[in-house]
Amino acid sequence: MTRTSASLATPAEPGSISFLGPIFGAHIERLGLWRVILGGGSMYLYIPFMIFVHTSFTLLIYQLLLRPFLQTPRVRWRDHVIIDRQRIAGLTWFDKFNCMFCGYANGVCTMMNKELDHIARTSPAVRPWTWPLLLPGLVALLLLSLLGEIPLQPIFNLLISRPLGMRRYSIKQAQNTLRQHAYGQTLPMALRLPLWVAKNHALRFAMALEQIESSWCPLRHFERHQGVVYPEHHRHFFGPEQVRKMYDILRTRGTVSTRTE
Numbered sequence: 382m383t384r385t386s387a388s389l390a391t392p393a394e395p396g397s398i399s400f401l402g403p404i405f406g407a408h409i410e411r412l413g414l415w416r417v418i419l420g421g422g423s424m425y426l427y428i429p430f431m432i433f434v435h436t437s438f439t440l441l442i443y444q445l446l447l448r449p450f451l452q453t454p455r456v457r458w459r460d461h462v463i464i465d466r467q468r469i470a471g472l473t474w475f476d477k478f479n480c481m482f483c484g485y486a487n488g489v490c491t492m493m494n495k496e497l498d499h500i501a502r503t504s505p506a507v508r509p510w511t512w513p514l515l516l517p518g519l520v521a522l523l524l525l526s527l528l529g530e531i532p533l534q535p536i537f538n539l540l541i542s543r544p545l546g547m548r549r550y551s552i553k554q555a556q557n558t559l560r561q562h563a564y565g566q567t568l569p570m571a572l573r574l575p576l577w578v579a580k581n582h583a584l585r586f587a588m589a590l591e592q593i594e595s596s597w598c599p600l601r602h603f604e605r606h607q608g609v610v611y612p613e614h615h616r617h618f619f620g621p622e623q624v625r626k627m628y629d630i631l632r633t634r635g636t637v638s639t640r641t642e
Contacts, residue, residue, distance in 0.1 A: 479598055533582070
């Protein structure tokens with residue numbers, strides 16, 4: 382059962398905060414209006430892609446085409462996609478909308494990475510008769526990963542990260558991470574290859590969304606039901622009573638992310 386914190390309606394800490402809001406206004410103070418409009422506005426180009434990833438990968442490819450034959454666990458929507466931060470007092474409607482988007486996007490990306498990890502840990506003894514049944518799912522997984530490069534490369538690497546000064550995660554860095562963890566090494570090559578391509582993309586996509594959320598909605602969620610999963614970077618986020626502190630950090634440093642790679 383969902384447990385809601387009584388501090389949801391706690392007002393922001395006293396002190397002057399930009400009339401544009403503690404998030405949007407803070408970035409304008411630090412970077413200027415046009416850089417924020419370019420970088421921040423480009424984030425919304427991700428919305429159609431996130432809906433596409435949700436419906437194509439988590440609902441179709443994983444749940445219907447791969448999971449029944451690989452016998453991997455089900456990943457629940459309600460444990461990963463948490464949309465509640467718009468109830469925090471002291472945010473403008475624009476900041477609240479951004480927090481809702483961050484909750485949805487990071488939740489879907491966390492689900493995708495979790496589902497790929499379940500595939501990587503599956504039994505290597507895939508029965509030969511299942512390969513024809515797995516083939517549509519594997520081809521769809523590979524195509525989705527390659528298609529995902531279209532918004533990731535130009536939108537985040539060029540339009541978002543550069544004007545806003547966010548960090549990027551390269552294909553080579555992601556590949557090295559997979560090698561270091563021997564990701565899916567026990568799987569047959571026919572399954573490991575599309576899995577590696579998909580996980581490489583998912584790691585870089587998660588990094589992009591982490592950078593965005595750590596700058597544009599670094600506020601903690603309130604959902605605490607059994608099974609709820611939050612991305613690791615949420616440990617640096619602020620409580621609802623720390624809106625003023627968040628504003629000061631965003632207008633000076635710009636992010637709460639500690640990632641340097």
